[in-house]
Amino acid sequence: MNRDPAHPAPNPLHDRHRAVLPDWLALYYADPLELSHGEGRYVWDTAGNKYLDFFGGILTTMTAHALPEVTKAVAEQAGRIVHSSTLYLNRPMVELAERIAALSGIPDARVFFTSSGTEANDTALLLATAHRGSNQILAMRNSYHGRSFSTVGITGNRAWSPTGLSPLQTLYVHGGVRTRGPYAHLTDAEFTAACVADLEDLIGQGRTPAALIAEPVQGVGGFTSPPDGLYAAFREVLDRHGVLWISDEVQTGWGRTGDHFWGWQAHDRNGPPDIVTFAKGIANGMSVGGVVARAEIMNSIDANSISTFGGSPVTMAAGLANLSYLLEHDLQGNARRVGGLLIERLRAIAAGVPAVREVRGRGLMIGIEIVRPGSDEADPAAATAVLEAARAGGLLIGKGGGHSTSALRIAPPLTLTVAEAEEGAAILERALRTL
Ligand code: PLP
Numbered sequence: 001m002n003r004d005p006a007h008p009a010p011n012p013l014h015d016r017h018r019a020v021l022p023d024w025l026a027l028y029y030a031d032p033l034e035l036s037h038g039e040g041r042y043v044w045d046t047a048g049n050k051y052l053d054f055f056g057g058i059l060t061t062m063t064a065h066a067l068p069e070v071t072k073a074v075a076e077q078a079g080r081i082v083h084s085s086t087l088y089l090n091r092p093m094v095e096l097a098e099r100i101a102a103l104s105g106i107p108d109a110r111v112f113f114t115s116s117g118t119e120a121n122d123t124a125l126l127l128a129t130a131h132r133g134s135n136q137i138l139a140m141r142n143s144y145h146g147r148s149f150s151t152v153g154i155t156g157n158r159a160w161s162p163t164g165l166s167p168l169q170t171l172y173v174h175g176g177v178r179t180r181g182p183y184a185h186l187t188d189a190e191f192t193a194a195c196v197a198d199l200e201d202l203i204g205q206g207r208t209p210a211a212l213i214a215e216p217v218q219g220v221g222g223f224t225s226p227p228d229g230l231y232a233a234f235r236e237v238l239d240r241h242g243v244l245w246i247s248d249e250v251q252t253g254w255g256r257t258g259d260h261f262w263g264w265q266a267h268d269r270n271g272p273p274d275i276v277t278f279a280k281g282i283a284n285g286m287s288v289g290g291v292v293a294r295a296e297i298m299n300s301i302d303a304n305s306i307s308t309f310g311g312s313p314v315t316m317a318a319g320l321a322n323l324s325y326l327l328e329h330d331l332q333g334n335a336r337r338v339g340g341l342l343i344e345r346l347r348a349i350a351a352g353v354p355a356v357r358e359v360r361g362r363g364l365m366i367g368i369e370i371v372r373p374g375s376d377e378a379d380p381a382a383a384t385a386v387l388e389a390a391r392a393g394g395l396l397i398g399k400g401g402g403h404s405t406s407a408l409r410i411a412p413p414l415t416l417t418v419a420e421a422e423e424g425a426a427i428l429e430r431a432l433r434t435l
Pocket residue numbers: 115116117118119121144145146147215219220248249250251279280289
């Protein structure tokens with residue numbers, strides 16, 4: 001049991017945090033955690049407590065904490081040059097772009113690097129609207145694509161119109177903030193077959209959207225997958241009408257879902273999407289994002305653009321070392337094997353806990369839905385109680401974000417071992433049994 005009685009005092013940094021940072025910045029735990037360091041799948045807090053990390057810093061620690069290969073690559077590159085800008089030739093950026101272009105499966109692929117997933121999706125929307133000459137975008141209900149004006153415009157819960165295809169009026173963003181997105185029309189499709197027909201209707205009315213953007217497994221939405229075949233059915237309609245498909249792989253890329261390298265591959269056998277966006281884990285925790293698209297799409301905006309920090313040599317060096325490790329050690333295979341065992345184990349535990357409605361997931365991306373026992377009613381307070389109890393037992397997990405406050409999220413570094421999966425499951429079992 002952690003929460004060492006030798007360190008019972010709340011961390012005074014919390015008060016300083018509250019005094020100077022925005023109130024809307026989410027913090028986990030009533031007594032928030034301050035991490036000091038990490039190694040492998042473990043992290044330590046500044047009070048000396050050790051935790052098994054089942055959230056990988058919001059899926060950013062893709063391989064392992066302090067992976068020596070990445071640390072060495074970062075130190076060596078930082079000792080040479082930290083910043084070179086996209087105005088000059090940048091070897092690590094070209095090399096990482098070559099590898100990602102080849103892995104994307106997109107023909108004649110071009111890669112543009114950003115510093116975050118939000119910027120990657122912003123860029124994808126910019127490309128799609130420029131390429132198709134329309135500023136209508138389709139997004140999925142309960143999706144999350146970022147925090148900028150344009151990505152907030154395709155994120156969140158909206159009142160679902162009877163057809164689901166009304167022009168965008170007002171959006172609800174996290175915490176009840178309302179804003180208007182920059183799109184003339186925006187629809188949010190839900191995970192039902194009916195929205196395939198709705199899509200046809202929309203296009204039939206002459207309002208051909210530029211693109212549909214979707215997460216293969218909704219991340220902030222609580223690690224929820226669309227039903228089998230739904231995205232493939234969308235794709236068929238989109239392709240027929242020349243509407244681009246943007247796959248937001250910020251959480252799902254690089255083999256995390258086990259069976260496939262990219263999340264879209266679980267849904268669609270028709271080949272790669274028109275645009276893929278990525279971020280989070282590729283540089284193992286360094287700020288990164290990017291977009292992959294065919295040259296004709298990528299080049300539909302004006303030349304002579306730069307990105308000050310996109311493709312930073314240090315980040316690119318981290319990405320190259322991290323990606324090499326991931327591929328050489330078949331971490332996708334590890335996610336499939338260890339993730340499969342973990343899902344099985346958690347389902348067995350859940351069978352004895354009435355507050356667990358569902359254990360779902362693919363590979364090492366696992367959601368646990370907490371409800372009021374005997375009902376389907378979400379229970380955010382109980383989910384928070386499990387999060388706290390797991391921490392007290394020495395395990396860090398995640399919670400769904402704005403859309404799915406009663407889902408627990410598990411996304412460990414992809415090097416997770418079977419013994420560590422067992423250790424985490426045992427802690428989680430004790431935490432769930434406190435409900
Ligand atoms: N897209 C998805 C699917 C995400 O989960 C996130 C962040 O959680 C983003 C985009 C935004 O990425 P970032 O926080 O790096 O801007």
